[in-house]
Amino acid sequence: MDELDRNILGLLSADARMSVATLSRRLRVARSTVQARLERLETSGIIAGYTLKLGEGAREGRLRASVLLTIEPRSQAAVLTRLRSIAEVERVFTTSGRFDFLLQVACPNTQVLDQVLDQIGAMTGVRSSESLIHLSTKIDRAV
Template sequence: MDDLDRNILGLLGADARMSVAVLARRLKVARSTIQARLERLETTGIIAGYTVKLGEAGRQGRLRASVLITIEPRAQAAILTRLKSVAEVERVFTTSGRFDLLLQISAPNTQVLDQVLDEIGAMTGVRSSESLIHLSTKIDRAI
């Protein structure tokens, strides 16, 4: 990846609906150059897809939480398989330190969130969990 690729990604991160023509104009390169770069970024997996980033108004009415879990050795594959079937689990990250996994969860209400937390805590191989409920977003630079 070079500076042009990073600039394309930066512009698309701010507005994924930006057309090839607008990208070319803003970056002062030919449309064919932008099109070729986008195709390469997609085929190499740098761009995995184009999506909508919800603002605060779009996230209203949803409880969000981060859940830190410690698991038994060699239980990760089985736990990840089970977590994939839990619709409220949006993302799972491996971590360093005293926790093994970091989960991002979104639920419509406290009852569902409580059920999901109980389900995760009861999974075979989960030693312990700690949940942190998100209150408000102060900074969001995620692309």
């Protein structure tokens, strides 16, 4: 990946709907060059898809939390299967250190969050959990 590829990704990160013609004008390269680069970035898996990023208006009324889990040895697959069935669990990351999983959870209110946390904590294979409720977003560079 070179500087042109990074510039293309930067522009698309800000606006995934940007046309190839607009990209080529902003980058001052031929449209065919941008198109070829996009195709290569897509086939190599660097670009996995084009999506929309929800703004704060869509997030209003949703309580978000990070949940840190420590699981029993050899129970990762079973715990992941059960986590997939909980709609409020948006993402699950494996981690290094004293926790095995980092979960992103979104709920409409504290009652639902409490139920979800109880459900996760009661799972067979979950040794311990720690929850961090998100209060406000100060920086968001996620794509």
